[in-house]
Amino acid sequence: MKVADSAGLPSNEPFNWHDETTVLHGDAALNADASVVPPIHYSATYRARSAAEFADMANTPRHPGFYNRYGNPVHKHVEAILAELEQTETALLMGSGMGAISTTILSLVERGDHVIAQQRHYMSTSKLFEEVLPRFGVTCTLVDQTDNEAFAAAIRSETRLIMVETPVNPTLSLTDLKAVADLARPRGIITVADNTFASPLNQRPHELGIDIVVHSATKYFGGHHDLMAGAVCCSQALAERIWPMHVTLGSVLSPMDAWLLLRGLRTLPLRMERINANAQAVAEWLETQPAIDRVFYPGLPSHSQHNLARRQMKGYGAVIAFSIKGGFEATSQFVSSLKLATHAVSLGGVETLIVHTAAMWAGTMTEAQMQSAGIEPNFVRMSVGVEHIDDLKADLATALAAIA
Incomplete structure (x- = not known):
């Protein structure tokens, strides 16, 4: 839950900001100086003042001041706002929507696993399930997203993940998010929803039981057709599983695009x-x-x-x-x-x-x-x-x- 004091900084008292306020002040606690607008941190690497500090930086997951592939101070501002909008514990930023989707899926499945996806997805997402995952021994079943019974019938003992997208590109068919979440959660199956076409202003999959929400932040979040970015919103525990794969695959969001994304979110x-x-x-x-x-x-x-x-x-x-x-x-x-x-x-x-x-x-x-x-x-x-x-x-x- 969001917490703040009268100055907009963290406190122990709960509050409930509206979205219009969250996008403007949801990252206020991260302001390191008096800047109204957070500065762009254009450095690929950061100085440690001692051997002990370097060891801490190198071994802290998602450290914003170690190496830009691990994180950037501006990333933290954006992630704080996105987590509040999607009502998840945390968020991860990546270099594109497909970077976010591919990294998430590849971090959660392995050879012998089975996943369920929709017959209709964004084209590159479909290729991931139909062409890429089978090469690594992951089997995929594609179902009609409008048929809740089809999801239920596709579940196997080795099913580890269900991926949905709603509304879907480009036909605008819908998936019943609560029905899918209710099927998956008792069985320990992780659910992932691409919420790009809706945005958290129109739809919040996590509130309906979905575990992970992914976005092409290129779209509504940026809002001006001038950047490319991706986002993963989820629990801290799932972020800890996804982040090492992100570091390995290197779908990194540049400091400038992160700053533009933050600016875009202010008017979302x-x-x-x-x-x-x-x-x-x-x-x-x-x-x-x-x-x-x-x-x-x-x-x-x-x-x-x-x-x-x-x-x-x-x-x-x-x-x-x-x-x-x-x-x-x-x-x-x-x-x-x-x-x-x-x-x-x-x-x-x-x-x-x-x-x-x-x-x-x-x-x-x-x-x-x-x-x-x-x-x-x-x-x-x-x-x-x-x-x-x-x-x-x-x-x-x-x-x-x-x-x-």
């Missing part, structure tokens, strides 16, 4: 409030357009899992998926006709981004893999930003008119 609640409102309005508007075949957004009553979304989410995020009538060519023309929405990958930043998903992944996925992931030729993924809603609608309307 403000941005998410606008993004949630804009995306809901755009999704509702798209459903009324004759050129649109289907719209996928958890905040819409038409979403097949809308009731689940209302139970486990407080907001529904930036990402909308929709399909264009007219197939691949019409979809390509639509995306090319947009002027305000930027044709680029990623999500969760202040600018609206859009991609034609079939075109984006055609070079890295087979037709069978795209079908399994639910990627149709006329599928579009849009990450709604903070622009004025009327301007976003006008841009979309002009592009739709171009294919009418």
Whole structure:
């Protein structure tokens, strides 16, 4: 639980800050000087004043002042805020979202173990389970994330881990987090949830029983499409298992990106409030357009899992998926006709981004893999930003008119 005194520094009295306050003051206890903004610590290594101090630095896990691969003072500021937002004991920062996911999984499984994952995951996560882990003797079962019974049926005596992602990229299907956690915990199975598409402002998997929450911090946390980072939020005990693998694999977050990430977190609640409102309005508007075949957004009553979304989410995020009538060519023309929405990958930043998903992944996925992931030729993924809603609608309307 968070604790602070009247100056915003630690005390023994509990308090309950709102998210808007946490992102601004949740790291206040770490301020080493009078700086309002923590400085960037651009040093790869740090000086010890004695042999005893060096030994202590070298043998203290996650020491922020020994060697940058082990930690950085700015990392601690970010980790303190992320742990509070996800309501976990601690957090670990890494160089990318996939660095966080791969490091976490590889630290928790070994030859002979069995893991359960979803049929639909972020593409690189799917490759980890389908192509990488089997090479090291770890067997994987992929299940329909919308079917709680499928998770239960896949459990074996050697199952050690279940990995979920909700909402999933790019189809926005949901996983019942509490149901998965309730299946896993009595059996001693570790659960990992990728919460990137939701953010802790909209969904907190740990509060629903999930053990480890991972993020591509590149997205909402950074918020400005100018950094790459990953985060793992979990208990101290699990962090102690994950950290040695992190040091070995070396997915390190640079001091500058850590500082930019901290700056981005300061405005996360403000941005998410606008993004949630804009995306809901755009999704509702798209459903009324004759050129649109289907719209996928958890905040819409038409979403097949809308009731689940209302139970486990407080907001529904930036990402909308929709399909264009007219197939691949019409979809390509639509995306090319947009002027305000930027044709680029990623999500969760202040600018609206859009991609034609079939075109984006055609070079890295087979037709069978795209079908399994639910990627149709006329599928579009849009990450709604903070622009004025009327301007976003006008841009979309002009592009739709171009294919009418």
